[in-house]
Amino acid sequence: MNALPALLLLFAVALLAGCQSGGAGGLMISLPGPAGQALRAAAGVAPAVPGAFSDIDEPEEIELGRAVSANLGSRYPLLRDRALTRYVTLVGNVVAAESERPDVRYRFAVLDTPEVNAFAAPGGFIFVTRGALAAMRDEATLAGVLAHEVAHVALRHGIDDVKAAKRKHLAVVAVQQGLAQTRVRAFSNLIASAADVVADQVVLKGFSRADESAADRAGIAYAGRVGYDPAGLRDFLRTLGGRSAQDASMTRFFATHPPTGDRLSEVTPLVQAQAGGVRNPERFAAALRGGGQRPAR
């Protein structure tokens, strides 16, 4: 007798049963069709997955980040300007070295859109738009914005949604393998199910207010520790705060971030507490000119 299907079925039941023994807070899932009903009946418990399989390790996170980046690239054109991208990468790497995860290989890129925004994808893929660069005056401002995005990665914001997708996918794989013995390219399917969710979160929904506040605080700390004027992020927010909500380039930023006034109220005392640092306006302007851009006046 081939024991594999039985073992997989047992694994699936174990996944479902896990919530009863310490699975508090586990994700409730809905397995499809009669298979799910049969398993739920066999397990005699609510359909949830325990936390033991919930971790996302770094290779998985990077692979997911690649998929999310490809998704973002379908929404905004990439600005394929090596010199400008390398400059953004230099600034980003400096602040990332002070983050909670300095060992992540961060990748930085510029999106060719007048929209003002910046995005962080899992695995360290960071994007800033041409519109955002045009709203900045100096390198300290760019450092502040990039540090905020690095903080989303370093603090693993949004990973809970990926974990949820992973748990759900694991259970589905177990059911498919146990009952139908179909060959499933499991990791590939996880990428497919999670990348769309994460890309929507990054571009359309944004992170939670608590995550945004945490990223503001951490980003200001990173920038200050490496010697940038930590007021860079505050100055960027001030610039954006002066723009109309009707401004087409700002619509998505305002929709995916907490009210700018609230953020300014939170970050201003932090900036005042650690005054000083460099701003480097000249090389910022030179880098933007080289890329055909013009910094804000």
Place this chain on the structure above:
Amino acid sequence: MTRRLFPLVALLVLAASVAGAQTSRWVERTKADVRAGRGSYFDVVDTVLKGEQVEIVRSEARWLSVRTPRAKVGWVFEAALATQPVSGGTSDFLKLAPGDASTSATAASAGAKGLYAEDYARAKGFDYSVVSWIEETQVTAAEMERFISAGRLRGAGDPR
């Protein structure tokens, strides 16, 4: 005589094991890159896998200089290492999932090259060259050091 020596031998064995524990660490992530310097932009000199034991050479600013089982010396971020032995193995997902992903080496290798994300992009009709272009556009450690110095900034571990 033997009875009198036993406590001494036991003490020596204990001291040796404590000393060993202080200079050894075990990789607790699926894999960790060992780099030529304290930063993710330095070249990779070796890659250590979950459960492998490394010897600590020295520590500085959250990074540990280690000697790997292949006698390479480089820097690893402290959070990648545990002070107690760790069982080897790949990620739980790759280990549990049958099919193409069940062979951990194959899956890790494929993932490292972006094949799964590339499959996703192809299925969705997305242009994967976007990701390739971003990954190709990197800076060297020497460029980073020049940039930090010219910008009057501090690198990781530099005195405040």
